[in-house]
Amino acid sequence: MALDTVAIAAQTPDQEQPFAALGLKPDEYQRIREILGRRPSSSELAMYSVMWSEHCSYKSSKVHLKQFGEKAPHSDALLVGIGENAGVVDVGQGYAVTFKIESHNHPSFVEPYQGAATGVGGIVRDILTMGARPIAVMDPLRFGPADAPDTRRVLPGIVAGIGGYGNCLGLPNIGGEIVFDETYAGNPLVNALCVGVMRHDQIKLAKASGAGNLVVLFGAQTGGDGIGGVSVLASETFGSTGPAKRPSVQVGDPFTEKVLIECSLEIFAEDLVVGIQDLGGAGLSCATSELASGGSGGMRVELDTVPLRDPSLSPEEILMSESQERMCAIVEPGKIARFLEICKKWDVTVNVIGEVTDGDRLIITWHGETIVDVPPRTVAHEGPVYNRPLAKPEYVDRVNAQVLDLPMPQSAHEVKAAIIKLISSPNMADKSWVTSQYDKYVQGNTIQSQPEDSGMIRIDESTHLGVAISTDANASWSYLNPYEGAKLALAEAARNIATAGAKPLAVTNCLNFGSPEDPGVMWQFAETVRGLADGCLEMGLPVTGGNVSFYNQTGDVAILPTPVIGVLGVIQDVRSRTPMSFTDAGLELYLIGETTNDLAGSEWAYMHNQRGGQSPIADLQREIRLIELLLEGQSIFAAAHDLSQGGLAVSIAEMVLHNNIGATISLDQEIGIVLLSETPGRVVVAISPDHAGELISLARKYDLAITKLGTTGGTSLTVNDAVIPLDELRTAYTQTIPKLFG
């Protein structure tokens, strides 16, 4: 193919261009022509097409996401907000923590191992880019039915890919979720979270300022990986017969990434960069245009100086390549020698590929000829914005009006059968088969991880300051009521932090939905964002960033709306944390929070193929009071465990199994409802009998219902007359997943 330069583009305005195959709509192509005053060169077209894809430009979601800024609660903790690679939160003692969650759904469907592995690699580089040392990862996952052939194909590969990449990097994997549901068949969700820590003065931003400063590319060489992956792979619905297009996937190299992390941290420590950006989706197109756009605008890049793994790559391909483990930095000329020296020490490939200019255009040349000459803001930050039509889908009123007809256990035999059935279902069963493939304790600072309510990491070994993170989503509630579903997921994640004794501080999110071109899906999305923004405002938790993944659907069938909400909290002394389970017999068990009939969207209803009814309405004031109670009373709790999917039945079973100490509880309300309802805002706590008075007065102070359930001890879980030996309970709980995937 002959080189298409800017000069040729200006002379041949009528040449046809394959904009549609690159995912651009006719009016978007027209807009590029208007911005440039001519047709784009093929390299410019490549850049605009990847950067204006849904994945990079957020063109369908932007109009809604701005609510996170408009409704942001005042927070002194927020150091860097939405818009950078990741948000940064002040956790005290001079430490700042950055965390973010991103999706790698479609690549993981096409090639499970590498898709999931590079998902971890990408989010880790986002955190590194902020100047932080990555300290832990988490992976919320969603799959089709556990016994479906496609689930058997993708799950083992995805789990191995997450484990393989994360373990090689030496990053503990401290949590996440695994949920099975029909709507994820063919659309598995692989969301990856990373958290990193730094000192306040080490925060780095993605901007290229200071004319004469150098543009430096370092890390892996550029190959033909995932070319067009962003625009084609991430933004087009799969046909019902399978993926319509199968572009080459990216292969990750965690050892290169590990070296890149250490090299970058040494460079940061010597303050050698003005701005920095990782190369992820859209590769160099994204890094150069975002850096230039984040600064004063002018940048000149000689694309032929980019080191290549495959010398036959064309300039368009180099611009679009998604080769992993690469970073782009802006370096003052006086510091470049030291920068190169550090790269050499770590054996990291490094090349100066251009410089910041005092103009306002991003100019890219190829062997002296200009192939790109664009205003970078139009590529990176001023792409198309769509206010897509939205309409409440007809199913909502229909399913909300349905009355559930569920078998409710009453006799001792039925109660036992229900508990066994519930905890052996794939969604509730023990996930150790998965989490044992992840290294949870590497680096030695993991305080708790799966199956605890949240993951917790010590960040200072002398003061024992730590952070806790939980990710949660309840797609069944979001399906019934996306507005409430988002608030309820937020409340659950915050509660899961607080049960351990950490104070919730900030929120990240990964919003997984079907096609934004479907007004029903767009309505679900808009309601979700409205709910999350309102919820964050009410709970005083700022959204620090996040990710939107659209087009998770096969044919006309979209996934359940799945907003995965991550909440990060801080704990002053990790040694005082409250575990999810008790280690002693003779403790008293209390249920804090009131139980009502909330079976709609519950696991019990799902197991009986019933999806109808009305989701609970989030009472965030009550959630806030519960969190305050948990924090104030932390010193008296021997254990605290959140109630969520599966209700009291599952939570109490998890508690007795965790340390193999039984419990005897007596329930006097309608037993089926108390055991199986999923009323939000409830926690089971274990305390020594001497603290009962203190707990009851705390509950009164925070105006929360409290019920004594029973006492710990023995070798069985006894619920009224139903006696379940722990061995039998354990077998039911632990057999399911290994049987399916082992």
Next chain:
Amino acid sequence: MAKIVVEVMLKPEILDPQGKAVAAALPRLGFTFATSVRQGKRFEIEVVGDPTTEQLAEVSRAAETLLANPVIETFVVKVEK
């Protein structure tokens, strides 16, 4: 007796971290000939008698399903005496 051999290689545009590691190790050991190394895998499959065309076709199907990951790898099936 003849053997059916299946050779699997990563597609040329796919990064090969193992090959890269070998390429980096060679000069450290004094071998300076290589400009690039790519690593693959080889399966030797024995059948009764000489392989038939049908068997080779079946091996190809098995290679596509199990021995190779066609999303990122290519393979060739051949007979060796």
